[in-house]
Amino acid sequence: MNELKRKDLLDIQSLDVEEIKLICESAQYFKDLFTRTIKTVPILRGKTVLSLFYEPSTRTRVSFELAAKQLSANLINVSVATSSVVKGESLIDTVHTFEAMKADYIVMRHGVSMSPHFLSKNIEASVINAGDGYHAHPTQALLDAYTLLEKRGSLEGMHIGIVGDIKHSRVARSDIEVFKKLGAKVSLCGPPTLIPDDFSVYDVDIYYDFDELLPRLDAVQMLRIQRERQKGSHFPSIREYHRLFSLTRERMKKQCKSDIIIMHPGPINRGVEIDDYVADCENSVILEQVTNGVAVRMSIFYLLAGGASLEGIDD
Amino acid sequence: MKILIKNGRMIDPASGTDDRKDILVENGIISTIASEIPPSADVEVIDAAGSLVLPGLIDIHVHFREPGREDKETILGGSIVAAKSGFTSVCTMPNTSPVIDNQALVRFIKLEAERGPINVFPIATISKGAKGEEISEMGELVQGGAVGFSDDGLPVMSSVLMRRALEYGRLFDVPMISHAEDSVLSDDGIMNEGKKSILLGLKGIPREAEEIMIYRDIVLARLTKGKLHIAHVSSGGSVDIIAQAKNAGIHVTCETAPHYFSLTDDAVEEHLSMAKMNPPLRTEEDRLKIIEGLKNGTIDVIATDHAPHLEYDKMQEIEYAPFGIIGLETAVPLIITELVRNNGFSYIEAFAKVTSNPSRIMKLDRGEIKEGKPADITIINPDEKILIDNSFLISKCKNTPFIGKELYGKVLCTICKGKIVYTA
Numbered sequence: 001m002n003e004l005k006r007k008d009l010l011d012i013q014s015l016d017v018e019e020i021k022l023i024c025e026s027a028q029y030f031k032d033l034f035t036r037t038i039k040t041v042p043i044l045r046g047k048t049v050l051s052l053f054y055e056p057s058t059r060t061r062v063s064f065e066l067a068a069k070q071l072s073a074n075l076i077n078v079s080v081a082t083s084s085v086v087k088g089e090s091l092i093d094t095v096h097t098f099e100a101m102k103a104d105y106i107v108m109r110h111g112v113s114m115s116p117h118f119l120s121k122n123i124e125a126s127v128i129n130a131g132d133g134y135h136a137h138p139t140q141a142l143l144d145a146y147t148l149l150e151k152r153g154s155l156e157g158m159h160i161g162i163v164g165d166i167k168h169s170r171v172a173r174s175d176i177e178v179f180k181k182l183g184a185k186v187s188l189c190g191p192p193t194l195i196p197d198d199f200s201v202y203d204v205d206i207y208y209d210f211d212e213l214l215p216r217l218d219a220v221q222m223l224r225i226q227r228e229r230q231k232g233s234h235f236p237s238i239r240e241y242h243r244l245f246s247l248t249r250e251r252m253k254k255q256c257k258s259d260i261i262i263m264h265p266g267p268i269n270r271g272v273e274i275d276d277y278v279a280d281c282e283n284s285v286i287l288e289q290v291t292n293g294v295a296v297r298m299s300i301f302y303l304l305a306g307g308a309s310l311e312g313i314d315d
Numbered sequence: 316m317k318i319l320i321k322n323g324r325m326i327d328p329a330s331g332t333d334d335r336k337d338i339l340v341e342n343g344i345i346s347t348i349a350s351e352i353p354p355s356a357d358v359e360v361i362d363a364a365g366s367l368v369l370p371g372l373i374d375i376h377v378h379f380r381e382p383g384r385e386d387k388e389t390i391l392g393g394s395i396v397a398a399k400s401g402f403t404s405v406c407t408m409p410n411t412s413p414v415i416d417n418q419a420l421v422r423f424i425k426l427e428a429e430r431g432p433i434n435v436f437p438i439a440t441i442s443k444g445a446k447g448e449e450i451s452e453m454g455e456l457v458q459g460g461a462v463g464f465s466d467d468g469l470p471v472m473s474s475v476l477m478r479r480a481l482e483y484g485r486l487f488d489v490p491m492i493s494h495a496e497d498s499v500l501s502d503d504g505i506m507n508e509g510k511k512s513i514l515l516g517l518k519g520i521p522r523e524a525e526e527i528m529i530y531r532d533i534v535l536a537r538l539t540k541g542k543l544h545i546a547h548v549s550s551g552g553s554v555d556i557i558a559q560a561k562n563a564g565i566h567v568t569c570e571t572a573p574h575y576f577s578l579t580d581d582a583v584e585e586h587l588s589m590a591k592m593n594p595p596l597r598t599e600e601d602r603l604k605i606i607e608g609l610k611n612g613t614i615d616v617i618a619t620d621h622a623p624h625l626e627y628d629k630m631q632e633i634e635y636a637p638f639g640i641i642g643l644e645t646a647v648p649l650i651i652t653e654l655v656r657n658n659g660f661s662y663i664e665a666f667a668k669v670t671s672n673p674s675r676i677m678k679l680d681r682g683e684i685k686e687g688k689p690a691d692i693t694i695i696n697p698d699e700k701i702l703i704d705n706s707f708l709i710s711k712c713k714n715t716p717f718i719g720k721e722l723y724g725k726v727l728c729t730i731c732k733g734k735i736v737y738t739a
Contacts, residue, residue: 013514092630112632113516118587122630133634135516170516196519201510 003307323363343733371403371691383412394431481541551604
């Protein structure tokens with residue numbers, strides 16, 4: 001198998017383990033390619049990629065756009081603030097318009113969960129989910145998994161913690177799914193208001209005491225507090241949150257395994273969930289996650305496009 | 316005009332009759348019920364062999380959108396859909412635009428309904444403008460033809476207003492129909508709060524938002540001795556609360572909708588906005604409790620909460636799409652398939668929920684087959700399979716998650732006030 005036999009990439013749940021491994025394997029190829037001097041290959045030549053972001057994003061958007069450009073796609077970047085969206089046009093009508101202009105791939109970020117799924121049922125083009133509501137962020141999860149695979153070779157038996165605003169996090173949901181599919185044990189940590197009990201549906205352990213969890217972890221993904229997605233008060237103050245759930249230098253020195261892998265999907269709020277020392281220390285792979293994001297997204301485009309042989313392509 | 320319905324299996328929940336009977340209708344009235352009535356020359360004979368002959372069905376919770384959103388449905392159009400679906404009486408909810416909070420508007424609905432095939436009984440708002448501040452002019456409204464009061468679509472958040480409404484309503488012996496939801500607790504949720512909402516990343520509505528309000532309304536009914544009816548019960552916990560209240564002798568009745576005994580929140584993943592309604596579809600555990608509540612009599616009524624929405628309204632991201640599905644045309648097939656065939660309800664048990672019980676609660680003086688009563692009769696072939704698709708649905712709006720489903724139970728003929736208003 002060297003292609004994804006599917007129209008869309010919507011979530012981790014619908015991917016099987018073979019597909020996840022395939023994405024990570026060819027991501028390795030693209031990482032080698034674009035971290036060397038050769039940055040552009042003609043895999044998507046003649047194809048049009050539409051990047052449609054209904055929510056502000058910098059890193060994911062740039063990462064997708066770089067990936068598409070490095071594969072020689074025509075890239076159209078729709079800025080929602082100036083588009084017909086603000087004129088009251090529906091999502092389906094907007095996308096049909098772009099389909100009529102022969103867009104092949106639609107990379108969409110949307111604030112409402114399940115919107116990419118809704119879209120994919122109603123259009124022909126491939127839909128790649130760049131994050132929907134609290135639901136899924138499959139490319140982030142795949143790059144997180146790839147980053148861990150790169151470090152450890154396998155996730156089998158690893159214990160990975162995800163800490164912070166789990167309730168409002170699409171990254172948490174997709175990470176849980178991909179880590180578990182690859183054989184890791186996953187534990188969540190945060191206040192009960194940000195980890196509904198029904199997260200037990202994922203077969204994960206839930207810790208409220210960060211210091212109890214930390215010594216057990218091989219890797220930890222620190223999440224940002226999604227202030228913009230929260231309504232009402234889920235915890236009393238940043239100060240108190242910081243005291244209970246921030247990964248600080250002191251905490252790391254005292255509680256963590258010496259080779260713990262520190263991850264963060266970004267953007268980082270230094271001094272809230274993580275401090276300067278931890279973000280920049282040698283255990284931190286935060287910037288590698290960003291580099292790997294481009295490779296994983298190139299890999300996904302490539303595999304959705306049919307996964308033609310790569311031999312000689314970088315000559 | 317005379318109509319003779321021959322050879323049918325008469326199901327009359329009011330009298331507990333399940334027997335082969337002939338029924339003669341004269342001048343809009345059921346004149347004779349007997350085991351054998353010979354046809355005479357001036358009689359139109361309907362052969363109902365192999366079919367159920369039921370009292371005309373009653374749906375006490377529909378949204379016909381008129382006045383205001385006639386593009387979605389009208390009183391006349393909705394009445395035609397109801398007749399096709401076996402219903403001869405409906406109660407229309409008042410959350411139209413403007414809302415039904417004065418006598419002129421109640422009269423308008425009655426007048427519009429006269430052009431249609433069935434009986435329409437308006438429900439008026441509990442509060443003026445459905446604003447939840449002052450009780451509406453209930454006396455005027457009852458005089459105009461209102462049969463009950465509800466701010467349906469919105470809860471009555473003010474406990475003191477609900478108290479006054481239950482108290483004042485005693486003047487007219489009419490039910491206050493509670494859209495039971497603590498809207499602060501439901502907090503802009505989209506679907507049932509639970510494992511499924513976690514998996515889909517959609518904001519949940521806890522069942523407690525419903526249960527808290529039912530508790531509140533029940534203790535207010537105890538305080539005021541008013542008549543309380545709970546609309547669209549969806550949660551298993553609500554069934555327990557209502558059962559307790561009934562045991563304690565508090566005057567409370569309730570309804571559920573066919574989708575709550577047919578579907579669970581699993582449907583949201585597949586059908587997205589077509590499975591978005593308020594209260595939301597719950598879990599299998601709740602669904603089974605609803606069925607149990609129907610079986611043991613805690614739940615008195617099945618009402619559809621028929622809520623038409625245009626395609627472009629529903630064809631949106633799930634958060635932006637409105638709540639609600641249509642229910643009239645799928646009601647009989649779901650009752651027969653889910654309750655009778657899958658859960659062993661007798662026809663009397665199942666159809667009491669859409670005939671004698673709603674008639675009693677809303678005091679409609681209908682819902683039974685009895686000599687001297689208005690001839691509202693529905694004939695159904697319970698064994699005929701039907702496919703719910705766009706050609707089956709005649710409703711203007713086709714917002715239902717049941718599209719594509721094969722169900723049992725075909726409405727063959729609907730008679731209202733002695734006139735045949737629908738034949739398949």
